[in-house]
Amino acid sequence: MEREARAKGTAALVTIGEFARSSRLSAKVLRRYDEPGLLRPALVDPVNGYRYYDGTQVGTARLVAWLRRITHDHSLVQSMIDDGSLTEEEAASHPQRALLLEALVGGPGQDGPARADVQLQEARPGDRYLLCSDGLSAVVDGAEPAGALGAADGPDTAVRELVALAHAAGGPDNVACVVADVVAL
Structure with missing residues (x-):
């Protein structure tokens, strides 16, 4: 062969x-x-x-893998999925799917500084990262964003395509996307 x-x-x-x-x-x-x-x-x-x-x-393979690995949703329904008490399908229509268990806040009345979840990632030239709101992830099937990210010739094009996918899917929420490419120095 x-x-x-x-x-x-x-x-x-x-x-x-x-x-x-x-x-x-x-x-x-x-x-x-x-x-x-x-x-x-x-x-x-x-x-x-x-x-x-x-x-x-x-590069596309790494992108798909990173998209599936580097983020974790701190919502009630995600915690229920994680502990096995709720399926992904049930989560999509759960009445408390937007209820957050953790959030970054700041300002008067907060005890101590806000702390974000931080983890190190090995980034290589050609990797592409997406940070998005649930205005995209909740309405667009997982294969579509990966395809759009892999096909786009640059971050700006990728963002425009992702926002268009969310709008075409009838997204009821605001859509926020940031796409970054890792480049050689």
């Missing part, structure tokens, strides 16, 4: 194992991302089903 791919001029294709190592994802996660269309392989062997990825997909 690999010989056949190289003969067709697609020498940049790598095995799922190589791609998993490059993108810092497991082969199992890559297969899960393929199912909803978040990250499709460049070629699937029709005989054995083995997946091959284009090396240029690594």
